[in-house]
Amino acid sequence: MSKIRGMRRYGFLVSSIGVACAVALAPAQGPPAAVVTARPASATGPSAVPGSTRSLPLHPLTRARTRSAAVAEQGLRRTDVPRFFLVGVVWDDPDAELHGSVRIRTRSAATGTWSDWQDLDPRHHADHGADPGTAERATGAVRGATAPLWVGESDGVEVRVRADTGAPGKDAAAGPPAALPSGLRLELVDPGDTPLPQDSRAGASHPGGxxxxxxxxxxxxxxxxxxxxxxxxxxxxxxxxxxxxxxxxxxxxxxxxxxxxxxxxxxxxxxxxxxxxxxxxxxxxxxxxxxxxxxxxxxxxxxxxxxxxxxxxxxxxxxxxxxxxxxxxxxxxxxxxxxxxxxxxxxxxxxxxxxxxxxxxxxxxxxxxxxxxxxxxxxxxxxxxxxxxxxxxxxxxxxxxxxxxxxxxxxxxxxxxxxxxxxxxxxxxxxxxxxxxxxxxxxxxxxxxxxxxxxxxxxxxxx
CATH class of the missing domain: 3.40.80.10 (Peptidoglycan recognition protein-like)
Structure with missing residues (x-):
């Protein structure tokens, strides 16, 4: 198991009325759209840093056309990334809805074969998360996001985000495509090493960090x-x-x-x-x-x-x-x-x-x-x-x-x-x-x- 990092200060914060969030939440800084980062440390070699998140900005793709109506589409294809196991797509504004489809496929690190295309739920951030107006929701660090998808150990990825065209149920030429949210990024998550054995039940002695x-x-x-x-x-x-x-x-x-x-x-x-x-x-x-x-x-x-x-x-x-x-x-x-x-x-x-x-x-x-x-x-x-x-x-x-x-x-x-x-x-x-x-x-x-x-x-x- 990877070593446990130094711990932050912890406090027991209890609200007498139930939900007052008494802790100050420090906004986390999101990566610039043009920069590929690995959190908490950069992945500079061919192997991923154990327990990391890589954030890859999406780019406009060649505009597809359906009956003369332009379709907004962004994506990427990468075959040079370190291992990852879970994927998702995020964007800057948590109040912005992604009206469209998010499709992804990945390459198995074990076999080199590509998966079928899979859909990611683009509404995950809207129905989960902290309540509106609460301290956790108002940090400025919260982002819009799809649901995450577990893909197993992978080393290649292709994603396409495509906006809806026009009004639902109408011909695409009846209206312009919906705008995609700004700051679209693909998140590649490596969960890190295996934790302590699951048979270490309560009462066993373990290092305290x-x-x-x-x-x-x-x-x-x-x-x-x-x-x-x-x-x-x-x-x-x-x-x-x-x-x-x-x-x-x-x-x-x-x-x-x-x-x-x-x-x-x-x-x-x-x-x-x-x-x-x-x-x-x-x-x-x-x-x-x-x-x-x-x-x-x-x-x-x-x-x-x-x-x-x-x-x-x-x-x-x-x-x-x-x-x-x-x-x-x-x-x-x-x-x-x-x-x-x-x-x-x-x-x-x-x-x-x-x-x-x-x-x-x-x-x-x-x-x-x-x-x-x-x-x-x-x-x-x-x-x-x-x-x-x-x-x-x-x-x-x-x-x-x-x-x-x-x-x-x-x-x-x-x-x-x-x-x-x-x-x-x-x-x-x-x-x-x-x-x-x-x-x-x-x-x-x-x-x-x-x-x-x-x-x-x-x-x-x-x-």
Whole structure:
């Protein structure tokens, strides 16, 4: 495993009203459009720097013509890049929509063969991310972006971004092509070396990083010290009274009120951030919390299904880099991730038992948790193991706050394309991303499983 870099300062930032972001977010500088960079260090040789992101500006292609109407098109083809495993396209203005198609194909580093053309979802940045008007959203570092796509180890890439032509459903000559956003760049992500062995369960002894600062180094482990010792790679399974979980809430009064009762649900085993190899120096320092967790939103990562369970930690590290370095978020957006084998992973740092404020459902991040299934489930059935894991995790997480997984709740919208800011919205306690924002996420096939997930989660709580 690559050495862990020096850590930033960390602070425990808790808002008494739930979502006030008390930490100052330093804007990350995006690469100039004409410069190819590798973050955190330049890749100057034939081999990629382990754990890096290369940003390649797109260029105008020969203008194609459809019945005399020019079609705006940008892209590139590169066969001289170091290895990468995940791709995505970003642009400068997060409020600018990409009306068109983004298609990509890659060359396998193992066989030298090119993949088929694949589509990237151009709306990923709009329906995920921090709520409008929040500190995380207003740093000036946030960018528009497609969904990321896992492509496996590759060393060649070709991408074409093409704007829509004219008005939908009309002849292309009826109007000019839509303008593409400015600053289009292709992001090539190398997740770096394999993390600590997955069989290093909680209680095992591991190095604490630079200067032995293990508690600060590994995300939410300091916050979860009563659940798992710092440096461990797994949060063990168990069943404790919710009143005794280390909930991060000022004064502890709310923990006593919502944590009481028999419906707590057993805690499933969870791979910690150290377990999947998070480089904690990448994210913004400090932790930010909501007041409670009233709902769970289920997602899919829309990153494709062509990964093995052994590759899941690498996929998560890639999404983490893409969210932070390419899209400009403070940390990975999801609170938890689940792979196709049903393994659960800690997402955004701050403590798995805590009400960590995520960036997963634009408008409804406050007082909710986001669980993302790794993969794309528009037409592909989610594996039963993943569905079961989502239900188990939701039962435990909601049980900490005395919430019935089969019930309804009210959340206040922070603004979005379905509900205006400030509107009180009645939602299922376990909802799909599309229930809070007009989006395809979590995919039709996974969305169809939510009824079964609610029922199973209630059973796990003993209801």
């Amino acid at each position: 630079p200067n032995g600062k293990a508690a600060a180094a590994f995300g939410g482990l300091a916050a979860d010290a009563r659940l798992v010792p710092p440096g461990a790679t797994w949060t063990p399974s168990g069943r404790e009274d919710a009143r005794h979980e280390p909930l991060a809430r000022p004064g502890g009064e709310a923990a006593e009120r919502r944590g009481a009762g028999p419906y707590t649900g057993p805690r499933p085993p969870i791979v910690t951030r150290r377990g999947w190899g998070a480089d904690e120096s990448l994210r913004n320092g400090g932790f930010v919390y909501s007041a409670t967790v009233k709902a769970v939103f289920v997602h899919h990562t829309s990153s494709g299904n062509n990964y093995s369970c052994a590759q899941a930690p690498s996929l998560i590290r890639s999404i983490y880099r893409y969210h932070v370095q390419s899209m400009g978020w403070r940390d990975i957006g999801y609170n938890f991730l689940v792979d196709k084998c049903g393994t659960i992973y800690e997402g955004r740092a701050g403590g798995v038992a805590r009400a960590v404020l995520g960036a997963h459902t634009a408008g409804f991040n406050t007082n909710s948790a986001g669980i993302a299934v790794l993969g794309t489930h528009d037409t592909s059935e989610p594996p039963p193991a993943a569905v079961t894991a989502v239900a188990q995790l939701a039962a435990w997480k909601l049980g900490l706050h005395g919430v019935n997984p089969s019930g309804k709740t009210y959340l206040t919208s922070g603004g979005g394309n379905l509900y205006q800011k400030g509107k009180s919205v009645r939602l299922d306690v376990i909802s799909g991303h599309r229930d809070g924002f007009s989006t395809d996420c979590p995919g039709r096939r996974l969305y169809d499983k939510l009824g079964a997930i609610r029922s199973a989660a209630a059973r796990y709580q003993g209801r």
